[in-house]
Amino acid sequence: MSELSYFPGALNREDYAQKIAVLFSEHLEKNGLRLTTPRRKILNYLLKADRHLNQEEIYKSLRPQGIGRATVFRTIKMLEDSNLLSRISGISGPPKFEVHFERPHHDHLVCISCGSIQEIQWPKIEKIQEKACRKIGFEVKWHRHEIFGFCPQCAKRQKRT
């Protein structure tokens, strides 16, 4: 994730992290909730992670600091509600998460052999999709587009054997 470019001329990573934190606290406040220490820690951990994380990984890393599993789940849910975190369901196993940095929307290429997840941007597809849905009166809120197959490395290995 880190090596991916953000919007041209846009905020740098730290500024984004800052912005996300603000957006989260605003969302919480709006709903009569509080930005507490555990919640802040979970968000920070997600923000500085350079990859997709699952609940277990977050929990294990933050457990030494006394954070419980339920809080991880609850915070993830709040972040999703506030539209700052997106969920990626792989081929199997628990879903992974990534913070919505403000960069172009991207979809995922999931390798069914090694499990790696690569990101891909498809502005063209987004447009077609949006247009077609508007035509039939369907109001798009978000979408999930996951391509399953073999990543370049695994595709090669597949052919060798």
Next chain:
Amino acid sequence: MSELSYFPGALNREDYAQKIAVLFSEHLEKNGLRLTTPRRKILNYLLKADRHLNQEEIYKSLRPQGIGRATVFRTIKMLEDSNLLSRISGISGPPKFEVHFERPHHDHLVCISCGSIQEIQWPKIEKIQEKACRKIGFEVKWHRHEIFGFCPQCAKRQKRT
């Protein structure tokens, strides 16, 4: 589903059902498995359903005939393995299933208000996708493309309130 057109000049629904059954039994035979009565019943139930079904619905309908839950799960898995059944994960709750009738590949519009699932075909998107993946060496096996939002009816209701 029923009102959707199949390939122009293609087989009618009953012939398709027949064909799927044959494909399934071939798949089973190839793997040293048998097309038993419970398996046939589950497939038939899926074939004559005009909508996406989840495991529970299949089980409940077939339970009176003595079919157990495990068999439903096991048969669903076999049908997926044989590429005759596809899984649709909605916004929440258990996944739903539909038989792969031999019609153009379609994606799904899932209404986050009423839960309805509408189908949509995007030959253009498929092409772009295929091309882009080939370029980066990713070998596509299948994909999941689900769009979440408000269906026409719910979008209207949303605006009224």
Next chain:
DNA sequence: ATCGTTGCAAACGGTTTGCAATTCG
């Protein structure tokens, strides 16, 4: 006789919930 298949019940794994103690405003 053999080997796949079945339903059952128990186990499983990820997630949610009830609750008493705690924290924060």
Next chain:
DNA sequence: CGAATTGCAAACCGTTTGCAACGAT
């Protein structure tokens, strides 16, 4: 003080598995 929040443990729910009985060659 009062309301939101916490960690814990138990409950939950969809799914998988071990198993003894069964079924089909």
